[in-house]
Amino acid sequence: MTLGARIEERRKAIGITQAELARRVGVRQSTMNSLIKGDSRTSRSLFQIARELRTTPDYLLGKIDDPDEGAPPPELPPTIQHLMMPVAFPSQPALEAMLRGLLRSMPDLSGDELAHELSMLLPTGLAQLRQPYRFEPLVNDDAPLALDEEPPVARRARSRGSRR
Structure with a gap:
């Protein structure tokens, strides 16, 4: 599987568009599209792309086959903490x-x-x-x-x- 195919596979698995991935990484959408289509074989932004796709550069480059091996853990959604505090309220x-x-x-x-x-x-x-x-x-x-x-x-x- 090529670099572009692996990026596309992970992008779809996460459920984001090419434009959103490009925005998160900080590159133009045309640059991301070129990478996915195979016009480029590598990118200076490979580490950022891997981070946004929740995998590793090694997976994207085809050195390993498991996208989760060595990948950073997924970000947890923010939690809301409810606090109970005594409050003096006016009469x-x-x-x-x-x-x-x-x-x-x-x-x-x-x-x-x-x-x-x-x-x-x-x-x-x-x-x-x-x-x-x-x-x-x-x-x-x-x-x-x-x-x-x-x-x-x-x-x-x-x-x-x-x-x-």
């Missing part, structure tokens, strides 16, 4: 005030647009809540608020800022 009144403020800042939106904007702004809103709230004992944080009432934490944070 319900503080969250309610934050969401009320976010909703007031978008009076012309509704439905899907509003949901999209809130999902984009929520991380920023939570990050801003973290700073002024120190989770000190408050005047009854669990008491329900009227819709236009500011939570005690926000009042205290604002009064702290005015003393600076």
Whole structure:
């Protein structure tokens, strides 16, 4: 089997196109095509080609018949690691005030647009809540608020800022 035939066989086994192989190796597709058609008998990129085809230059050159002999192990797909960490979350009144403020800042939106904007702004809103709230004992944080009432934490944070 020729060099070109072995490259073509491995390329198809891996399931990539000539163009993709050429891109990964860093050569023009016409160069890769010439190598596969047999116009070239070797390439300066032989090691990169073998690496991308998960084999060895010796296999591609016909010195050995097993494409896996001495080949680098296949790359494992990236894994997702889930971590559990304790998180201090603002009180319900503080969250309610934050969401009320976010909703007031978008009076012309509704439905899907509003949901999209809130999902984009929520991380920023939570990050801003973290700073002024120190989770000190408050005047009854669990008491329900009227819709236009500011939570005690926000009042205290604002009064702290005015003393600076």
